[in-house]
Amino acid sequence: MDKILLNGSWLLRRVGDDFKSVVSSVLPGDNYSALLSYELIPDPYIGDNEKSVQWVGEQSWTWFREFEISGELLQHRSVYLNIDALDTFGEIRINGCVACQSDNMFKRIRVEVRDLLQVETNTIEIIIQPPGREALAESVRQPFPLYVGGMNKIPHMNLIRKVQCHAGWDWGICLPVSGIYGEIYLQGVNEGRIEHVYAEQCHEEGACRIKVICEIIAEVEGVISLCFEFNGEIINKTENLLAGLNKVAADFQVNSPELWYPAGYGSQSLYELKVSTQEQVIQKRLGLRKLEVLSEPDEKGRGLVFRINGIDIFCKGANWIPMDALPWRQTPDRYEKLLGDAVAANMNMLRVWGGGQYESDIFYQLCDEKGILVWQDFMFACAQYPSTPDFLENVRGEIEYQVKRLRHHACIALWCGDNETIALIRLDKNEYRNLLNFERLNKTLRDTVSACDPERTFRPGSPCRGSDYYEEPFRDETQGDMHYWGVWHGSEGFDAFYRVQPRFCSEFGYQSFPAQSTVEWYAPEGSRNVTSPIMEFHQRSGVGNSKIVEMFSRYFRFPDGFANFIYLSQVQQAMAIKTGVEYWRTLRPHCMGTLYWQLNDNWPVASWSSIDYFGNWKQLHYHAKRFYAPVIATIIQTADAAELWVVSDLPRGFSGKLAVAQYDFAGKQLNAFDFDIDLDAGCSRCIQSFALEAFRRDSFLTLELMGKDMYQHENVHFFTEYKRCDLEVPVIELEFTSDHEIVFTTDKPAFFVFAELKGCPAVFSDNSFTLLPGKAKKIFLPEPAQIDLPVLKEKLTVRHLRGSYTE
Numbered sequence: 001m002d003k004i005l006l007n008g009s010w011l012l013r014r015v016g017d018d019f020k021s022v023v024s025s026v027l028p029g030d031n032y033s034a035l036l037s038y039e040l041i042p043d044p045y046i047g048d049n050e051k052s053v054q055w056v057g058e059q060s061w062t063w064f065r066e067f068e069i070s071g072e073l074l075q076h077r078s079v080y081l082n083i084d085a086l087d088t089f090g091e092i093r094i095n096g097c098v099a100c101q102s103d104n105m106f107k108r109i110r111v112e113v114r115d116l117l118q119v120e121t122n123t124i125e126i127i128i129q130p131p132g133r134e135a136l137a138e139s140v141r142q143p144f145p146l147y148v149g150g151m152n153k154i155p156h157m158n159l160i161r162k163v164q165c166h167a168g169w170d171w172g173i174c175l176p177v178s179g180i181y182g183e184i185y186l187q188g189v190n191e192g193r194i195e196h197v198y199a200e201q202c203h204e205e206g207a208c209r210i211k212v213i214c215e216i217i218a219e220v221e222g223v224i225s226l227c228f229e230f231n232g233e234i235i236n237k238t239e240n241l242l243a244g245l246n247k248v249a250a251d252f253q254v255n256s257p258e259l260w261y262p263a264g265y266g267s268q269s270l271y272e273l274k275v276s277t278q279e280q281v282i283q284k285r286l287g288l289r290k291l292e293v294l295s296e297p298d299e300k301g302r303g304l305v306f307r308i309n310g311i312d313i314f315c316k317g318a319n320w321i322p323m324d325a326l327p328w329r330q331t332p333d334r335y336e337k338l339l340g341d342a343v344a345a346n347m348n349m350l351r352v353w354g355g356g357q358y359e360s361d362i363f364y365q366l367c368d369e370k371g372i373l374v375w376q377d378f379m380f381a382c383a384q385y386p387s388t389p390d391f392l393e394n395v396r397g398e399i400e401y402q403v404k405r406l407r408h409h410a411c412i413a414l415w416c417g418d419n420e421t422i423a424l425i426r427l428d429k430n431e432y433r434n435l436l437n438f439e440r441l442n443k444t445l446r447d448t449v450s451a452c453d454p455e456r457t458f459r460p461g462s463p464c465r466g467s468d469y470y471e472e473p474f475r476d477e478t479q480g481d482m483h484y485w486g487v488w489h490g491s492e493g494f495d496a497f498y499r500v501q502p503r504f505c506s507e508f509g510y511q512s513f514p515a516q517s518t519v520e521w522y523a524p525e526g527s528r529n530v531t532s533p534i535m536e537f538h539q540r541s542g543v544g545n546s547k548i549v550e551m552f553s554r555y556f557r558f559p560d561g562f563a564n565f566i567y568l569s570q571v572q573q574a575m576a577i578k579t580g581v582e583y584w585r586t587l588r589p590h591c592m593g594t595l596y597w598q599l600n601d602n603w604p605v606a607s608w609s610s611i612d613y614f615g616n617w618k619q620l621h622y623h624a625k626r627f628y629a630p631v632i633a634t635i636i637q638t639a640d641a642a643e644l645w646v647v648s649d650l651p652r653g654f655s656g657k658l659a660v661a662q663y664d665f666a667g668k669q670l671n672a673f674d675f676d677i678d679l680d681a682g683c684s685r686c687i688q689s690f691a692l693e694a695f696r697r698d699s700f701l702t703l704e705l706m707g708k709d710m711y712q713h714e715n716v717h718f719f720t721e722y723k724r725c726d727l728e729v730p731v732i733e734l735e736f737t738s739d740h741e742i743v744f745t746t747d748k749p750a751f752f753v754f755a756e757l758k759g760c761p762a763v764f765s766d767n768s769f770t771l772l773p774g775k776a777k778k779i780f781l782p783e784p785a786q787i788d789l790p791v792l793k794e795k796l797t798v799r800h801l802r803g804s805y806t807e
């Protein structure tokens with residue numbers, strides 16, 4: 001027996017309580033989730049329960065369990081304890097003796113414990129201190145005050161190495177959880193312990209050379225036998241080890257490799273890698289691809305281009321935040337679903353945002369499998385961070401561990417220092433001191449990346465102009481990545497997107513409310529009004545609701561009632577992001593990426609997400625599927641012209657037909673134009689510029705793109721704000737042709753037709769679409785809904801724009 005898993009059932013007790021108040025806590029897991037499963041606290045996501053559960057985060061907690069070991073394990077020269085993540089300030093005791101202490105949840109714990117163990121029954125106890133108390137204590141040790149930003153509810157959160165949004169955010173609940181995540185085990189080794197396995201790739205014409213590197217830590221000098229297996233080839237190595245860190249490498253070559261591509265560009269072939277000693281086996285999967293991140297100066301400034309296997313990728317995606325504020329609920333099936341939803345909306349990149357967490361292995365494995373490139377921030381966001389020697393050393397260990405853990409993943413495209421911390425430097429009059437403070441930490445990040453993963457690019461932060469300098473990061477359209485918040489924080493109209501031409505927009509967003517059923521879940525009857533205290537409690541942006549309402553008044557007729565308010569907020573959000581993305585896609589190759597803020601929620605809340613906490617696709621996500629499609633047609637409307645554009649991200653040519661038709665609101669066709677389309681790989685072209693005066697304002701255009709290979713894309717354009725259009729009242733009829741197929745017909749044009757299944761996060765084949773008279777629309781629930789037809793009919797609600805107001 002070389003390895004003993006300690007995951008599973010532990011006992012949890014509040015420090016100071018007697019043994020009667022023990023509950024069982026399944027690890028990996030957290031204290032809030034354990035208490036919730038015993039109904040010792042109310043569900044923090046409902047109503048304003050968050051307020052009444054803060055005490056949990058203010059206490060110290062002890063996890064305890066017994067385990068048996070055999071004499072055989074103790075025969076090993078070394079037995080170490082592994083804990084993938086301990087959140088955060090913990091002391092680990094084995095049989096009553098302190099094994100180690102922790103202060104950084106982003107660092108793996110590995111500690112020698114053989115001398116603390118005994119044959120047969122042992123005890124392990126992990127005591128975790130309240131994070132807020134530790135943060136406060138840390139603040140006293142700082143040489144000068146650091147600006148903490150406005151997002152966290154717990155003071156000095158920036159001083160501790162814990163998920164920053166555990167203390168709340170402008171979309172996040174404040175739940176200062178404590179917990180233990182990932183794998184917890186004891187491992188016996190005689191020769192040396194494998195710390196990391198990663199690989200370097202060198203691509204040449206028709207072949208790829210792979211150097212597999214195995215890092216081993218030995219307690220004392222010795223000899224190790226290692227077996228490397230890759231692509232059917234086996235290399236055995238016997239090496240002398242010195243005490244401390246050793247590296248053993250094996251070289252492979254794959255001729256005519258099946259290359260790994262991001263989604264939409266080719267397949268995601270993965271090669272199995274296995275490295276083993278007598279006691280340890282490490283298995284990984286490698287995607288072979290040539291990754292280049294280009295930011296060379298050009299005539300406009302400096303772009304940001306991800307080139308994979310020689311193809312310049314237009315990065316389409318969103319920002320990713322932790323999937324749940326309760327870590328216990330971050331389960332593999334939810335990762336699978338959410339990442340599947342990203343790919344289903346034609347995304348090929350996600351940015352793991354710096355206020356959250358380095359994700360668990362399953363996230364990156366799925367991104368490898370699904371072809372999602374990962375822009376990986378390091379975990380610093382919206383605050384100033386310390387640069388004391390202790391802090392830098394702590395962070396250096398964290399970055400080394402995370403980079404070596406993750407660097408074998410084909411999906412990781414970039415290491416990025418932080419989210420928006422540079423911007424805060426100017427908020428303080430001590431600009432030089434703060435700049436030096438920033439640079440010390442950032443240099444530590446950069447130096448650690450170049451030592452641990454020299455193959456990849458490091459950028460100091462997001463946004464920033466380039467790898468080596470950082471001034472004026474937010475509004476630079478000529479260089480690097482940009483966070484554009486003019487629409488939303490800047491209260492500009494959607495046309496403002498047309499006045500910005502980013503090289504790569506890594507953040508821009510617009511808020512909406514979650515699905516009706518989600519709102520009803522957290523807001524009890526009596527509070528279903530957007531400005532009721534509970535609804536405002538589930539809106540964490542102080543300006544959120546007023547911005548939504550104010551923008552309604554610019555574009556829409558005011559909605560009737562609560563349900564239409566929620567519905568219209570989603571229409572508005574979808575229109576905002578669609579406007580930005582479609583315009584910026586026409587700018588390629590000037591602009592080569594759009595990642596909207598944000599893909600997901602970590603609790604049920606009004607936010608910028610396109611998928612709500614329960615997995616319901618908001619209307620934005622259905623629009624994303626269309627506006628992120630590989631080939632699109634769109635109208636860019638200027639002061640006097642309606643420009644018809646087609647954009648293709650395909651790595652090969654595209655040919656097909658584009659049918660443009662003009663209708664009035666009664667559904668009468670006024671005009672029709674047909675175009676033959678022939679596009680080169682990865683290009684954008686203005687097909688025609690129509691004089692705007694040629695079009696009546698009380699009409700709309702439909703664009704239907706049909707490729708020779710059955711490819712289809714549809715779009716709709718209005719010439720003026722929706723509120724100025726006298727839409728006719730449509731009568732929409734539904735025919736249920738099976739339990740997962742519905743045919744929609746209408747007598748008048750209907751816009752943003754949106755079907756929802758109450759209480760069931762079903763994803764429809766299409767939604768939030770335009771329905772025209774004489775053109776039936778068939779919608780599928782992808783899997784047989786497993787709902788009886790009568791129940792399906794009862795649970796289905798259908799809304800549309802004209803139905804959201806009376807007149």
Ligand code: BMA
Pocket residue numbers: 169170171355381382419420483507597
């Ligand atoms: C961005 C993010 C987050 C924030 C969002 C909305 O800049 O980095 O910090 O949640 O804005 O305000």
